[in-house]
Amino acid sequence: MQIAICGPRHCTEQDQTNAYQVGQLLARAGATVICGGGTGVMAAAAKGARSENGLVIGVRPNDSAEGSSPDLSAVIVTNMGEARNAIIVWSADAVIAIGGSWGTLSEIALAKRRGGVRVVSLDGWTLLDQNGQELTDAILNAQTPQEAVDLALQ
16 A cells, blocks of 8 residues: 655644654555655654655655655655645555645645545644534544554555
8 A cells, every 4th residue: 555644844743753653653564655755744754664664755846856855765856846746645545644734735635636535634634514513524533643544544
C-alpha cells in the first residue's frame, strides 16, 4: 500500500511527534509513505519511516530537489507548485492528514473529490454539515497515530 501523509510545513511540536510516529508505524506495516518531501509534518513523517527502514517518496513542488528532507528514499521533482498535491493524492491508497493548513485542506479536498480514497485526520481538519454536525463519512478522525494508521490500512 501507498499512504500519503499530508500536513503543514509550519506545524506544532505535537504534529511533528504524530507525523514521526505515523511514519514509523506505516513503515513497520510495510506501506510506502508518500509526502510533499519538505519540512514540518513531511520531514517528521519521512524521518519516522526511515527510522524503520521504510520507503519514503517525496513529491516536490519546485524545479529542483533543493530543500528536500534528507530522509526521503526518492524525490520526484514536479515544477508544478501546489498542483503537485494532486500527484500525491492520486498516488495514494489512503491519505492521513496531520494538523491543518490550507495546503493540507486542498489535499483532503482532492482526495475526497477523487473518491474511493480513505481520508484520516489526526489533530486536523474536520468537516461539518450545515447544522454543525461532523461529517464522519467524509473524514475519519483519529485520536492517536496508531488509530490513524489502522484506519488508513483498513
